[in-house]
Structures are given as structure tokens and as C-alpha cells.
Amino acid sequence: MLISYYGRLADSIGMAQEECALPGGIATAGALRGWLAERRGGYADLTDAKIRIAADDRFVEDVADIANAAQIAFLPPVGGG
Amino acid sequence: MLISYYGRLADSIGMAQEECALPGGIATAGALRGWLAERRGGYADLTDAKIRIAADDRFVEDVADIANAAQIAFLPPVGGG
Amino acid sequence: MQRIRISPDPIDPAAELEAFTRKSAGSGAIVSFTGQVRSSSPGGKVVKLHLQSHPVLTQSAICDAFTDSPVLSSATDWRVVHRTGDIPAGETIVLVAAAADHRRAAFEAADFMMDYLKTEAIFWKKEICEQTSAWIEPRAQDYADRSRWDNHGR
């Protein structure tokens, strides 16, 4: 699963993308937030409800099943054009 | 004295400009309206208060002395750009 | 710098915007309005407009109104290019442009300039259609638009 971090998240996490293999128990978007945030520092922002999640280029709620998604994006509040 | 008729006045009067010698008794802008309007048909519009008068490129009121002006312009309500 | 240009020459909106934008680099916000001769009207299919101005008063009245305007005082720069004479349908009659630090001020400046030009500017306008022709005066909507600015900034 390719995970992308947009905007300020890429700065706080230290990278814009990473390839992750999800452990078996992590099936929803919300669970993915928690799992990533626990792994190491800089990821804590991901549990902020203002950070939206897109799975395969569609916005999803925290309860959505994302186990089979190829791409996940974490999107902080937008900054305007 | 060069008299110019703008906008629809040029159509109703049949010309855009004419050279006139003012008779002695006609000294104000208002008197000029009446004198021109009495001369012949098509000039009646000039007595309409909505027609503004400019003497030598400045707007003037009917009471203004225009006997020494070189140019008089009759300006109907503007049409917008 | 010539902020107001009134002439029978055709207007190239892109070239005007290019020159204005080059001068205003860094302002942040630039709004332009281009007005073209519409090809149809209540009088039928429009062939052309005839626009007449006064050789002195038209420009000086616009200059006075815009220099004194509180709306335009929020703009860093502005421009008016107005065509006169015979203008075929589809061609540009007027271009206004405004630059400001923020977009609201730029929009308001351009909007205000157009409302003024459409109601108070000293132009006489004759619409020449295929069958008829008529001198045009501002629409009620034009006066309503213009009145929006009467208490602006007071």
C-alpha cells in the first residue's frame, strides 16, 4: 500500500510517500491512523480528525474499509490557491 | 461661435456642428437654447432641461454668460459606454 | 502613464492586460473586464455600435470621478481603455483593469469603474441593427448597479 502525506504532514513526518504492508488487524481508515501514529514520532498528527483520508483518490470516512486500497492519502486542511 | 450637437441631437437637428453668429440679445446659455429652438424645426429638443450645455469644454448652467464662448456643445443624456 | 485612453482604435484586451500586469507585478491581484458588442439585442441582430464621446469632457469627467473615488483608492493601479466610433458586433468596446494587494479590492475597483462607465460616463451610443437603429440609454439595472457604490467607504 502506497501512503502519501500532503502539505505540512510531509514535513512533520519527514517524507511525502512510503510503501507499507498493513498488519492483519488494520482494516479501516481510522485504524490506519492509529497504527501509523503509534509506530514512531512525527506521525501523531495523523490522528487529528481535521486530517482527511483518501483511498484510491476518493475521500473516505474513518469507518471505511481500506484493506484492499492500493493508495492512501493523508490530507491536512487545505491552504487555498 | 461653433455649436456642436451630440448623440441623438445631431440626428434630430440634421447636423453635428454649425457656425452661428449670436444676435445681440442672446447672452446666456438658456437664451441660446430658446433662440436656436425658435429658428426652425428639429431644434425643439434643445429646450429640454435634460440637455446639458458646455461652453468651451466646461459644463455651464442656463444662467451662465456664453456670449464670448468660442464653442458651445449641447449634450443629451449619456448612453453609457 | 496614461490611465484613461479613449480612441477609435480597436482594443486588444490581451495586450492591454499584458502591459498592465507587467507594470503591476507583485501587486497580488489583478482584475480585468472586457466588454464586447453583443451580437443580438431587443432591436434584432446587431451590426455595430456607434459610440460618440466628447473630445475633452469625457476623459476629464472619468478622471475626476476615479481620482476622487474611495473605491479606487484601495487599488494600487487602474486602467480604462474605451473605443469610440463604429464598433462591429463581437469586438471590444471597453477594457478596464485594476490591481490591488488583495483580490476583493481589485474586484471592487473594476466593478465600480464599469458601473460608472455604464451610467455616468459621457458617451452616446447608437445601436445599428440589420433593420433598425436607435440611440441607447442606460438600463434600469445599470443605474441600480451604480447606486451600490453611493455609500461605499463612508
Place this chain on the structure above:
Amino acid sequence: MQRIRISPDPIDPAAELEAFTRKSAGSGAIVSFTGQVRSSSPGGKVVKLHLQSHPVLTQSAICDAFTDSPVLSSATDWRVVHRTGDIPAGETIVLVAAAADHRRAAFEAADFMMDYLKTEAIFWKKEICEQTSAWIEPRAQDYADRSRWDNHGR
């Protein structure tokens, strides 16, 4: 016809307006807005902005919002060109253009598009100044401007 273009390529506002005006001849009214990187900010002298978009969601969200908008339904045509990546101070970030039969509709369409782009469009913006850099979120004024349209046409 590509109404929305998001790309790291520099924007030439005059060329965009020229193409749009050519397509819209006879519409009557065309409004354009050009937004440039301001050269100063509360953070100091601005070197550049970095604009990030999402490769799919940014364009599709703009398209959805604009296609459904009652404000834009009064426009005969509209265009959005948005630059991404590193944009030096003074260069153009965004150009929007709107054409309509009457000028009020054209002004409102361009104004609405900009208010949307400034608050809801999916862009992340980092301001790089000489001494500092920071991610920027919309100003309170941007949200206030955007909310003006909430009841439009209802």
C-alpha cells in the same frame, strides 16, 4: 475544451485571456482575475510559494463545485488555470476567467471562483521567505468572502 488546468507550468495571463476571449466573442462581458505571488508578507520578504495539489482530487473537487454552482450557471463559459510547484514572487499563481451576457454575472462568476479556490480548493501552500518558511491556511477574510455565496440563487 479544458476548463480547469492545474500544472507546474508558468501562466501567461494575457495568452490565456486572449484564447478565452476569442472563444467567447459576442458574449458581451468577460472578467479575468490574475493572482500573483506577493513579494512581502507578515513573514518578511517572500522568495517563493510552494503550491501542492493532489493529482486527482484537486481537479475533480473544483469541477464538481463549479459545475453544480448556481453562480456559474449564469456564465456562458469559465476557465481556471492554476500553477503548482515553486512559484517565485511576482509570478502568476492563478488565472480565472468568466464570460456572460451581462457584466454582473461575469463579475460574480469570477469572484465566486476565486473565493472557492482560496478556501476550499485542495491546495497546500508553503510560503518561503528569506528567513523563514511556513505552511499557510486561509485567512478569516477568505472564509468570510466564501460564505457570501452560501445562499446565492436560493
